[in-house]
Amino acid sequence: MLRKFTLTLLAVCCTPYCVPALADEVNIYSARQENLIKPILDIFTERTGVTVNLVTGSADELIQRLTLEGDNSPADMLIAEDVGRLYRAKEAGVLQAVESAAINDIIPAQYRDSEGYWYGLTLRSRVIIYDRARVNPADLSTYADLADPKWDNKICVRSSGNIYNQSLVASMISRNGVEATEAWATGLVANFGRDPQGGDREQISAVAAGQCDLAISNTYYFGGMLKSTNEAERKAAAAVAVFFPDQNGNGAHMNISGAGITKAAKNRDAAVQLMEFLAGEEAQAWYAEVNNEFPVRADVPASEVLQSWGTFKADNLALEELGIHNAEAVRLMDRAGWQ
Numbered sequence: 301m302l303r304k305f306t307l308t309l310l311a312v313c314c315t316p317y318c319v320p321a322l323a324d325e326v327n328i329y330s331a332r333q334e335n336l337i338k339p340i341l342d343i344f345t346e347r348t349g350v351t352v353n354l355v356t357g358s359a360d361e362l363i364q365r366l367t368l369e370g371d372n373s374p375a376d377m378l379i380a381e382d383v384g385r386l387y388r389a390k391e392a393g394v395l396q397a398v399e400s401a402a403i404n405d406i407i408p409a410q411y412r413d414s415e416g417y418w419y420g421l422t423l424r425s426r427v428i429i430y431d432r433a434r435v436n437p438a439d440l441s442t443y444a445d446l447a448d449p450k451w452d453n454k455i456c457v458r459s460s461g462n463i464y465n466q467s468l469v470a471s472m473i474s475r476n477g478v479e480a481t482e483a484w485a486t487g488l489v490a491n492f493g494r495d496p497q498g499g500d501r502e503q504i505s506a507v508a509a510g511q512c513d514l515a516i517s518n519t520y521y522f523g524g525m526l527k528s529t530n531e532a533e534r535k536a537a538a539a540v541a542v543f544f545p546d547q548n549g550n551g552a553h554m555n556i557s558g559a560g561i562t563k564a565a566k567n568r569d570a571a572v573q574l575m576e577f578l579a580g581e582e583a584q585a586w587y588a589e590v591n592n593e594f595p596v597r598a599d600v601p602a603s604e605v606l607q608s609w610g611t612f613k614a615d616n617l618a619l620e621e622l623g624i625h626n627a628e629a630v631r632l633m634d635r636a637g638w639q
């Protein structure tokens with residue numbers, strides 16, 4: 301019977317990615333919006349016969365839910381934005397380690413947990429967005445330079461409660477230590493053109509509107525605005541450009557969205573199979589294109605929009621460092637007066 305089942309699945313399965321399903325379903329808790337992931341999950345279901353059920357929410361809520369549910373949790377996989385959250389999930393004890401040579405061979409070591417608790421699936425950089433008319437890109441160089449008084453009243457960035465900023469600061473702590481990073485954050489805050497408000501898109505719009513000359517933003521927000529159906533967003537994006545900092549140093553700050561298998565997973569093997577699928581070429585190309593992110597594997601090309609920004613040097617810091625230094629980063633930003 302089992303043999304017949306396997307053969308049937310093999311018979312309907314005719315693509316390069318083709319392994320018989322091991323369970324009927326995988327349950328995901330996802331901090332990514334449904335439209336950013338559902339279509340590729342549907343393709344997985346088509347190929348394998350495994351139904352994928354999606355519960356969406358904020359990462360911290362989902363991590364708390366996993367903690368409260370314990371072994372009774374129905375979730376097999378957690379998908380989160382930002383490595384800081386994946387690290388929190390590991391620390392909270394709601395994930396389990398995965399040993400998959402198939403994934404480890406594909407995803408560079410700095411973009412996955414050293415013990416296999418989480419894996420990066422898409423890649424983004426946190427960059428400087430500058431006004432094309434008012435800023436000469438030759439005057440831009442490093443993250444450190446953003447604390448220089450020459451940028452007084454010229455920088456827009458969202459609040460310190462935001463995990464992307466926490467991760468950027470955590471990377472600087474990892475590289476330069478607390479003292480130097482705190483001096484930098486204090487100088488950066490002194491250069492704010494307004495009190496932190498809104499998300500990354502709002503910072504870019506504020507630059508286009510002349511409120512600031514520079515914004516700090518994740519690359520996919522800029523990519524999303526360039527391709528936006530909203531004309532005002534497209535117009536704002538056309539007025540600015542992207543600058544990758546630290547090209548003569550460590551390289552531009554990188555972060556991931558990614559996933560881990562939950563500790564309580566009842567459908568572990570199917571969940572690992574899904575993870576391998578998401579790390580596969582087809583999923584990587586689709587997933588990155590749809591959210592304007594860089595594929596996490598080097599052999600899959602980025603979308604046309606992202607390629608139009610040119611190649612850049614990416615920081616190769618192991619991303620678990622961002623989780624390790626998160627709490628220190630939050631305290632430091634508070635001391636620096638970063639609201």
Ligand SMILES: [Fe+2]
Nearest residue numbers: 381464518521
């Ligand atoms: Fe985001």
